[in-house]
Amino acid sequence: MSQRTLIVSDIHLGAVAEENARAFLAFLEEAHRWGDELLINGDLFDFWFEYGQVIPRGQLDVLVRLRHLVEGGMPILFMGGNHDAWGGSFLRDEVGIDVLTEPARRCIGGRRAYIAHGDGLGPADRGYRVLRWAARSPAGRGLFRWIHPDLGLPLARLASGTRRAQARGAGVESPRATLLAKHAAEVLAAHEDVDLVVFGHSHRPEATELAPGRFYLNSGDWLHHNSFAVVTPDEIRLEAYRGSRAG
Numbered sequence: 001m002s003q004r005t006l007i008v009s010d011i012h013l014g015a016v017a018e019e020n021a022r023a024f025l026a027f028l029e030e031a032h033r034w035g036d037e038l039l040i041n042g043d044l045f046d047f048w049f050e051y052g053q054v055i056p057r058g059q060l061d062v063l064v065r066l067r068h069l070v071e072g073g074m075p076i077l078f079m080g081g082n083h084d085a086w087g088g089s090f091l092r093d094e095v096g097i098d099v100l101t102e103p104a105r106r107c108i109g110g111r112r113a114y115i116a117h118g119d120g121l122g123p124a125d126r127g128y129r130v131l132r133w134a135a136r137s138p139a140g141r142g143l144f145r146w147i148h149p150d151l152g153l154p155l156a157r158l159a160s161g162t163r164r165a166q167a168r169g170a171g172v173e174s175p176r177a178t179l180l181a182k183h184a185a186e187v188l189a190a191h192e193d194v195d196l197v198v199f200g201h202s203h204r205p206e207a208t209e210l211a212p213g214r215f216y217l218n219s220g221d222w223l224h225h226n227s228f229a230v231v232t233p234d235e236i237r238l239e240a241y242r243g244s245r246a247g
Contacts, residue, residue: 005109006035006233007229008044008202010221012083013062015046020222027228027241028065029201031074034230034239038074039108040097041200041219042117044083046130049086063095077106079202082119109231111196111215114187116181118201118218161200177202177218184216205229 013025031038048056052215070076076097082089087099103116112171184197188210196215215236220227226241 003225003233004035005037005039006031006232007039007108007198007217007219007231008040008045008204008222009022009041009219011040011079012043012046013059014056014220016223020226022078023226023241023243024222025061025065025244027226028062028069031069032152034228035208037108038069039115039198040076040078040209041115042119043083043192043199043200044078044081045084048084050088050215052091055090064095067095074183077113077115079117079200081117097227105194107238108196111231111236112194113198113231114191115195115198118176118199121129121183121199122196131166163227177204177206181206181208183198188214188216196236207236207238 008024008027011021013021013024015022044062045056045059048059067078076095078087078091078097080099080101085101091097091099100115103114103121105112106113107113108115126205180202184188184199187197188194194212199216200221201220202218202222203223204218204226205225206216206218207229207246208216210216217229217231217236219229220238227238228241229236229238
C-alpha cells in the first residue's frame, strides 16, 4: 500500500471567507489525488463544541465530505486545536474520524512523527497554557455545557480573532511561527526516535530539514495560503490548492 499522508490545518470554517471555505470543500473532493490518509492538525472549525445532544450547525457540507472520504477508505486523524479541541463522540462515531486532543506520536507517510496543533507549546506560551488547561479540563467543559447553545456558541465565535487575522493579510507574521520552529528543534533534539515534527497554529507554511533526515513541518492555513502538505517515505512537500482539475 502506498504511504502518502495528506496534512491540513487552520481552515477555520465558520469564520474564514466563503471563497476559502468553498476551496477547501473542493479540495476534499480531490483528496485521493494526493494522499491515502488525512491528518487535520487542528482548527478545522473556528469553533466546535459537542453538547450531549447538540452539535453546531452550519458545517454539514464538510462533515459529509469527511464521512465520504472515510467510507471510501481514507483514514482521517483529527488533532484538536485551540478553536476546536472539544470534539467527541459525534466526530468519532457519526463521521468516523480518529480524534486526538493532546500531542501524539504516530507513523505518518512512513515517518515517525510527533504531532501537535502547537497552541500552548514552548516557554513563551505559559499564560495561554493556563487558559488551555482550564478550557479543556472536564470542569471547564462541564461549565460551558450549562450555557445554552444559542448563547454559548455565538459568544465563542465573537471571541475569535479569525476574521481580523484574515483581514490583516498574509504579510503580517505572528511571533508564534518562529517560536514553534524553535520548539520543533527542541523536540527533535530530545527524542531520537522522532523523524518529523508536525505543527499547525502559526498559519505559516514551512518544511525545514533541521538535521539530516529529520524535519519540521507546518502545513500553513486556509485563510491566506490554501496550503497543504504531502508526506511520503521519499519526500515532504508543501502545496497550494489552486482549484479543481478541468474536465
